[in-house]
Amino acid sequence: MTSMKETRKPHAVRPPGGGFLESIKVLDVTYYLPGPYSSYRLAEMGADVTKVEPPGGEPARRLAGGLIHEKKNAGKTIVELDLKSEEGRARMKELVRETDVLIESFRPGTLERLGFGEDELFSLNAGLIYCSMTGYGLEGEFAKAGSHDLNYLALSGVLSQLTDESGRPVQPKNTLADFAGGHFVAEAVLAALVRKMKTGEGARLDVSITDGLTHWQSVHKAFEEAGLSDRGVPDLDGSRARYAIYPTADGRYVALGALEDKFWHAFCDFAGHPEWKERDDVHEDVARYFRAEPLSHWSDVSLRTDFCLTPVLRPGELDEHPHWKKR
Numbered sequence: 093m094t095s096m097k098e099t100r101k102p103h104a105v106r107p108p109g110g111g112f113l114e115s116i117k118v119l120d121v122t123y124y125l126p127g128p129y130s131s132y133r134l135a136e137m138g139a140d141v142t143k144v145e146p147p148g149g150e151p152a153r154r155l156a157g158g159l160i161h162e163k164k165n166a167g168k169t170i171v172e173l174d175l176k177s178e179e180g181r182a183r184m185k186e187l188v189r190e191t192d193v194l195i196e197s198f199r200p201g202t203l204e205r206l207g208f209g210e211d212e213l214f215s216l217n218a219g220l221i222y223c224s225m226t227g228y229g230l231e232g233e234f235a236k237a238g239s240h241d242l243n244y245l246a247l248s249g250v251l252s253q254l255t256d257e258s259g260r261p262v263q264p265k266n267t268l269a270d271f272a273g274g275h276f277v278a279e280a281v282l283a284a285l286v287r288k289m290k291t292g293e294g295a296r297l298d299v300s301i302t303d304g305l306t307h308w309q310s311v312h313k314a315f316e317e318a319g320l321s322d323r324g325v326p327d328l329d330g331s332r333a334r335y336a337i338y339p340t341a342d343g344r345y346v347a348l349g350a351l352e353d354k355f356w357h358a359f360c361d362f363a364g365h366p367e368w369k370e371r372d373d374v375h376e377d378v379a380r381y382f383r384a385e386p387l388s389h390w391s392d393v394s395l396r397t398d399f400c401l402t403p404v405l406r407p408g409e410l411d412e413h414p415h416w417k418k419r
């Protein structure tokens with residue numbers, strides 16, 4: 093008998109889940125950003141992704157100089173198939189038989205018109221995990237309507253919170269809903285894969301981007317219904333000086349997220365203004381303080397202090413920042 097206790101620690105993998113989906117096959121019949129991004133996430137976890145596109149490629153191949161397509165389909169095998177031809181459909185049937193997961197992102201009914209309705213797909217592959225990613229879901233008032241990122245943000249309530257001081261919605265420079273949609277799909281597919289491991293059963297998944305976004309709104313909805321705030325979570329809406337965005341001397345910005353007293357007090361001491369500690373309305377004083385130095389200065393400060401300060405970086409600056417150099 094040994095008195096030694098053996099413990100096995102799981103090792104950290106980067107990206108999280110990297111390689112875990114090895115040997116899982118994904119058939120990606122999606123266009124634009126959210127669908128391709130969902131299978132890109134699965135590919136990052138090791139899945140073997142085959143993307144079906146019409147002859148000449150999907151619309152996003154040409155969009156924005158082709159960069160979106162290039163980035164979100166890296167590592168996938170792209171097969172051009174005319175699903176309106178017998179030959180194309182025959183090849184598609186082979187791919188459906190071989191795959192574990194099929195993700196599509198057309199309007200409800202489009203894939204069926206191309207000869208691949210739900211019954212046909214499950215008769216080809218009974219254990220299939222078949223995921224439809226749509227803007228609004230397979231059923232409902234808007235189900236058949238075409239739509240894009242901005243529509244999902246608007247209908248879910250998210251856009252009403254991305255406003256300027258006057259309450260006017262601002263045009264986001266990031267297609268938040270599209271990327272979120274990709275995550276909603278990947279999350280649902282992973283749950284279905286776990287269930288399949290336990291039961292052997294396939295699944296039919298109805299993932300609506302807008303449905304997913306409404307979950308982000310549950311807290312905000314509760315505040316609004318309780319009559320407490322129509323501007324989001326009160327402490328986090330910029331009304332307190334400790335949790336706000338401030339301009340710097342060079343026209344850039346910092347984000348101060350000193351929500352808890354210990355962080356806010358540490359910031360006030362660092363700034364040499366202990367008299368701010370008990371106040372929430374010192375935005376202008378704090379703004380003057382940050383405006384005295386450029387972003388590089390505050391970026392340095394943020395690395396050697398602990399009061400939830402970060403520079404507002406542009407995507408192209410990430411690689412130069414010490415945090416991202418190490419991650």
Ligand SMILES: CC(C)(COP(=O)(O)OP(=O)(O)OC[C@H]1O[C@@H](n2cnc3c(N)ncnc32)[C@H](O)[C@@H]1OP(=O)(O)O)[C@@H](O)C(=O)NCCC(=O)NCCSC(=O)C(=O)O
Nearest residue numbers: 124145146174175176197198199202226227238239240241
């Ligand atoms: C993006 C869309 C608005 C595009 O609308 P439409 O092009 O009008 O309709 P569909 O997508 O349903 O149909 C695509 C057409 O291509 C045909 N089609 C598709 N694949 C094939 C192949 N392989 N071979 C032959 N024909 C094909 C299909 O039969 C349809 O033609 P016909 O048979 O002649 O009808 C819609 O797909 C949509 O709302 N999808 C919901 C989810 C989504 O991805 N939203 C976009 C987010 S991107 C975004 O927001 C952003 O980037 O911005």
